[in-house]
Amino acid sequence: MATVSNPVHSPNSASWSFAEDYIAPSPDVAEARDEATVHTITPISTGVAATLKMLTRAVDAKAVVEVGTLMGASGLTFLEGMAKDGILTSIDVEADNQIPARTLFNRGGFQSSRFRLIAGSPIEIMPKLRDGAYDIVFINGDKLEYVEYVASALRLLRHGGLLIVNDVLWNNHVADPEDESDEAIIIREALEAVTSSESYTQAMLPVGNGLLVAVKD
Numbered sequence: 001m002a003t004v005s006n007p008v009h010s011p012n013s014a015s016w017s018f019a020e021d022y023i024a025p026s027p028d029v030a031e032a033r034d035e036a037t038v039h040t041i042t043p044i045s046t047g048v049a050a051t052l053k054m055l056t057r058a059v060d061a062k063a064v065v066e067v068g069t070l071m072g073a074s075g076l077t078f079l080e081g082m083a084k085d086g087i088l089t090s091i092d093v094e095a096d097n098q099i100p101a102r103t104l105f106n107r108g109g110f111q112s113s114r115f116r117l118i119a120g121s122p123i124e125i126m127p128k129l130r131d132g133a134y135d136i137v138f139i140n141g142d143k144l145e146y147v148e149y150v151a152s153a154l155r156l157l158r159h160g161g162l163l164i165v166n167d168v169l170w171n172n173h174v175a176d177p178e179d180e181s182d183e184a185i186i187i188r189e190a191l192e193a194v195t196s197s198e199s200y201t202q203a204m205l206p207v208g209n210g211l212l213v214a215v216k217d
Contacts, residue, residue: 020045022047029080031104032071035071035100043070044073045208049073056081060135061086064082064135066138068139068141070140071100072100072101074166075101076110079105089116092118122149126149136162143187145186150194157216165190165194168190168204169206
């Protein structure tokens with residue numbers, strides 16, 4: 001596995017803060033982030049939201065799978081970035097996380113035909129999705145299942161599609177080789193699976209809590 005080093009700037013540095021807040025999220029995404037915070041769920045950061053929207057536009061994504069609806073902030077970001085005929089498939093083990101997401105999606109002007117909200121275990125649902133049919137797979141669910149999510153993503157992505165994995169630094173626990181917490185170990189294994197695969201060209205971006213972006217070759 002490639003060595004995971006600490007980011008150049010600590011999360012408290014002025015430069016990191018400036019980069020994170022450089023592009024403000026839309027009012028709808030900001031509301032979804034607030035909704036998640038109220039429910040003690042950590043939403044995607046503003047820097048991650050900006051990056052996701054940019055990447056969605058860059059690959060002209062029309063089909064996106066996300067693991068972890070989490071009140072809808074990332075889903076709204078993908079819907080805003082996709083073409084008008086783009087469809088989001090969002091999976092969350094907690095159905096309660098998807099109720100406010102549906103409301104926020106509709107309030108943002110996105111009809112129900114533009115998204116599928118699937119409540120259930122991603123490990124069970126992802127194998128049922130169609131091979132090679134997706135432009136982006138975004139992983140932001142249970143950290144202890146990241147290895148399984150990454151394995152499923154390879155089959156789901158088209159060639160040239162993007163695997164995007166959130167929280168890959170996990171508060172710098174992953175970068176600390178002496179940290180043997182369950183989440184750190186599993187995320188390292190997921191990163192190693194991507195790095196050792198000949199199917200991806202990848203980079204790790206220092207936004208949010210670390211964002212891995214890999215293009216399926």
